[in-house]
Amino acid sequence: MRQIEQEVDGELSLPERAALARHLAGCRHCAEARISHLEMRVAFARSAGEPHARTVPRPAIRGRILGLWMAISLIAGVAAGWFAHVRWGGPGPASLEATRATFVAP
Numbered sequence: 001m002r003q004i005e006q007e008v009d010g011e012l013s014l015p016e017r018a019a020l021a022r023h024l025a026g027c028r029h030c031a032e033a034r035i036s037h038l039e040m041r042v043a044f045a046r047s048a049g050e051p052h053a054r055t056v057p058r059p060a061i062r063g064r065i066l067g068l069w070m071a072i073s074l075i076a077g078v079a080a081g082w083f084a085h086v087r088w089g090g091p092g093p094a095s096l097e098a099t100r101a102t103f104v105a106p
Contacts, residue, residue, distance in 0.1 A: 004034045008041065 003020050006012050012020065024031045 001033060001037075004030070008034075008037065029055055 001091060003012065004018070007017060019103055
């Protein structure tokens with residue numbers, strides 16, 4: 001509990017935070033205790049007059065946004081492949097080995 005309080009206060013070093021995160025990933029009891037501690041702090045802050053107090057914000061990715069970025073990435077990849085093929089061409093009808101350049105050393 002002491003390390004959880006120090007982590008929430010920002011008093012732990014980076015290696016200590018990493019060790020605590022590894023422990024919290026495997027220990028459900030301590031992870032739930034951390035959540036309870038954060039919820040208590042928010043409740044105390046709200047009762048003290050901070051109506052906008054909240055726990056550590058977690059980023060939320062909406063399905064539509066994720067789908068949009070996936071579609072944009074796919075379109076960009078296809079366009080880049082098409083552009084590269086037009087610019088530099090493909091191996092053509094011959095095998096890939098036949099298209100290699102021959103270097104002659106003097």
